[in-house]
Amino acid sequence: MLEVQGIHTFYGLSHILFGVSLQVNPGEVVCLLGRNGAGKTTTMRSIIGLTAPARGRILFRDEDVTGQPPYRLARRGIGYVPDDRRIFADLTVAENLEIAERSTNKESGRWDKERVSELFPVLGEKRSRKGGHLSGGEQKMLAIGRALMGNPDLILLDEPMEGLAPLMVRSLEEQILRLKATGLTVLLSEQNVVSAMRISDRSYIIDNGQICYHGTVKELQANEEVRKKYLQV
Numbered sequence: 001m002l003e004v005q006g007i008h009t010f011y012g013l014s015h016i017l018f019g020v021s022l023q024v025n026p027g028e029v030v031c032l033l034g035r036n037g038a039g040k041t042t043t044m045r046s047i048i049g050l051t052a053p054a055r056g057r058i059l060f061r062d063e064d065v066t067g068q069p070p071y072r073l074a075r076r077g078i079g080y081v082p083d084d085r086r087i088f089a090d091l092t093v094a095e096n097l098e099i100a101e102r103s104t105n106k107e108s109g110r111w112d113k114e115r116v117s118e119l120f121p122v123l124g125e126k127r128s129r130k131g132g133h134l135s136g137g138e139q140k141m142l143a144i145g146r147a148l149m150g151n152p153d154l155i156l157l158d159e160p161m162e163g164l165a166p167l168m169v170r171s172l173e174e175q176i177l178r179l180k181a182t183g184l185t186v187l188l189s190e191q192n193v194v195s196a197m198r199i200s201d202r203s204y205i206i207d208n209g210q211i212c213y214h215g216t217v218k219e220l221q222a223n224e225e226v227r228k229k230y231l232q233v
């Protein structure tokens with residue numbers, strides 16, 4: 001579904017990604033692991049067109065989408081939840097969801113406010129609350145809910161577990177697995193390795209802007225050497 005082929009990405013003159021390649025197949029949850037500053041967010045930004053790669057290609061459903069702007073990729077079916085949850089603090093929960101709604105002809109089984117509230121009941125309970133008055137975990141759920149309102153087939157989640165209390169981490173894991181069960185494909189960047197390994201099928205490890213390991217989560221769990229070296233777990 002998604003194929004990242006040898007991308008090189010720069011911020012100004014700083015060369016950040018050095019030939020990053022990865023692949024996400026339909027229906028998979030794939031995690032991108034690596035320490036702080038390794039290049040996870042830059043990879044996500046490169047895919048979604050916020051920081052276009054200087055070299056290499058991004059294929060989505062076998063079409064070259066390299067460097068296409070985020071709104072075009074959203075239309076093609078890629079949802080993106082940045083690490084800084086970008087919700088509107090002054091709008092209510094319901095309004096935050098409504099403005100993200102994609103006004104295409106509605107089919108059954110597509111996402112709307114009601115369905116988002118079934119996945120995240122707290123968003124239904126607090127539908128009239130201002131986004132800025134939600135807890136950190138609730139804001140994350142709202143950010144994911146907003147991305148779902150665009151009816152993506154692939155969702156990019158950048159460190160969704162960061163800053164969440166352990167109980168919240170567990171419930172977000174369940175929700176991500178429920179999304180997977182609906183057929184959604186997920187690329188997840190995470191520093192919470194234990195959590196990511198609980199919900200992912202396959203893993204990539206990035207270090208200094210290069211993919212240094214990839215394998216199934218089972219293989220990663222069995223490979224203590226790699227985990228110790230790159231992930232400190």
Ligand SMILES: Nc1ncnc2c1ncn2[C@@H]1O[C@H](COP(=O)(O)OP(=O)(O)O)[C@@H](O)[C@H]1O
Binds near residue numbers: 038
């Ligand atoms: N806007 C920026 N300008 C210059 N360098 C940046 C910028 N954002 C991130 N970097 C650098 O790029 C590298 C990778 O960062 P990032 O992709 O955010 O890593 P991660 O998400 O894995 O923590 C880091 O060395 C970071 O300092």
Ligand SMILES: [Mg+2]
Binds near residue numbers: 040
């Ligand atoms: Mg990051």
